[in-house]
Amino acid sequence: MRVGGRAEWLLEPANPEELRKAVVAAREDGFEPRILGGGANLIIDDGVLSGVVITTDRMKRLFRPIVMNAGLVEEPDARIAPASREDGLRFVSWAGTTHQKLLTSASALGWSGLEGLAGVPGHVGGGVAMNAGGKWGGMWDSVERVLVVDEHGELVELQRDQCSPRYRNGGLGRKIVASVLLKFSLDSVPAVKERTREFLLAKNKVQPVSLWSAGCIFKNPDPEKSGGRTAGQLVDAVGLKGTHIGDAEITDLHGNFFVNRGHATASDLLALIERARDVVADRTGVVLENEVKVWRSSD
Ligand SMILES: Cc1cc2nc3c(=O)[nH]c(=O)nc-3n(C[C@H](O)[C@H](O)[C@H](O)COP(=O)(O)OP(=O)(O)OC[C@H]3O[C@@H](n4cnc5c(N)ncnc54)[C@H](O)[C@@H]3O)c2cc1C
Structure with a gap:
């Protein structure tokens, strides 16, 4: 932002x-x-x-493991890397690899599984921690194992079934993602590229991607409580689209996208978020929960 x-x-x-x-x-x-x-x-x-x-900005390694049982810390010898695109169908990604690099590398091999992350910015570690994704799937659909720094300061490998990812939450608690083993399925290069492009175009139509935002501010509420309406639809229904505090603004395009028009401060954005939460709660009875993470100096 x-x-x-x-x-x-x-x-x-x-x-x-x-x-x-x-x-x-x-x-x-x-x-x-x-x-x-x-x-x-x-x-x-x-x-x-x-x-x-x-x-995690310097932890950008993305590579194909040779031996599937090898630890996620070890980097394989590049000279014996798998020769064909059918081999392995797995990447080891360190936490700082961008989603963009991961998708480009997978689609160049015709590896399918993470096209749903098209247009979702961020690093793989953040994607695992947030369980990033959307209606076309998300990060945890492809996670096989994850290497974390645990509460005791040890590097520990967790299998997929030891983890409980849920909506916009990798379920890892205080554990910190160091590296992840991702499994794909084989498809053709053009098919994967086309799907990625299609998802990206569809996303760009409904989200103001060129403006400074943090994606969706609120999680979508339980549909039973919101009458099936998303967080963005609720913000829209109470007439808040276009509202601004200073340079912090709720976009006209999408009620769940709050943007910095240039000179917004964190205080402006946080005040706008609280205003939207209060108005939606008053008029609809639904209390919206943050999807965006907030780091306060006082925490
Ligand atoms: C234009 C736009 C569109 C977006 N669209 C989507 C979307 O469609 N779907 C979606 O899910 N999200 C979307 N987002 C939100 C964002 O892209 C995702 O949440 C992404 O996964 C954040 O990754 P990051 O690396 O930037 O995490 P950060 O923003 O840096 O961090 C987010 C949280 O993850 C924690 N974290 C980061 N790295 C690690 C790590 N290695 N180990 C443990 N915790 C860690 C941080 O401490 C923080 O609590 C969008 C954002 C923008 C700006």
Whole structure:
């Protein structure tokens, strides 16, 4: 959203082991670190953010594992990489790989499974933590294993069935995603490229993708409570589209997309979110829950 101030401490690990060490170092100094992926689902408070931020920005490795039972930390020898696009059908992705790079790499091989992430910005670690996706599927549809830094500061591999991802929540609690093993199914290169393009175009039609946003601000409520209406439809129904506080604005195109028109502050955005939540609750009885994550200096 291009708001927010500065981090007191910023650590930039380059691989899973450095991530683990960074987490342990922060905790030893009494800080629970905040993990920054692509920042596509975040509002960061104005001013100085106290404590430690760890960015996954340098953890960009994406590779094809040779031995399926090998740990996710090990990088295979590139000389014996699988020769054909049929082999393996798996990528190991470190947390800082962008969704964009993952989709481009998969579609170049005709590997299908994550086309639903077309137009969803962010890093793979953030995508796993948020269970990013939409009506055409999402990240956890392809997760086979995930390597996390756990509560004790250890790198631990979890199988898919040890995890309980749900709507916009990877279900990992305080665990930090270091790396993930993703499984695809084989399709043709043109088919995967076409599907990715089609999903992207459909998304771009209904979302103001070129403006500064964090995607959807609110989670869609339980349809039984909202009469089947999405969060965006509720914001629209109470007439809030186009409302703004300073340069923070609810877009005309999509009631769940709040944008920074240029000079909004985090305070403007947070006030606009609270106003929308209050008005929707007053008029419809539905209390909307944030999908966007908010980092406050006081937390
Ligand atoms: C234009 C636009 C369209 C969007 N469309 C969609 C959509 O269709 N579907 C959808 O689901 N989302 C959508 N989003 C939201 C966003 O793209 C996703 O939530 C994405 O997964 C965020 O990834 P990130 O790396 O940017 O995470 P960040 O914003 O950096 O972080 C989000 C949360 O994940 C945590 N996190 C990040 N990395 C890790 C890690 N390695 N381990 C543990 N926790 C971590 C952070 O601490 C934070 O709590 C959209 C956003 C924009 C701007």
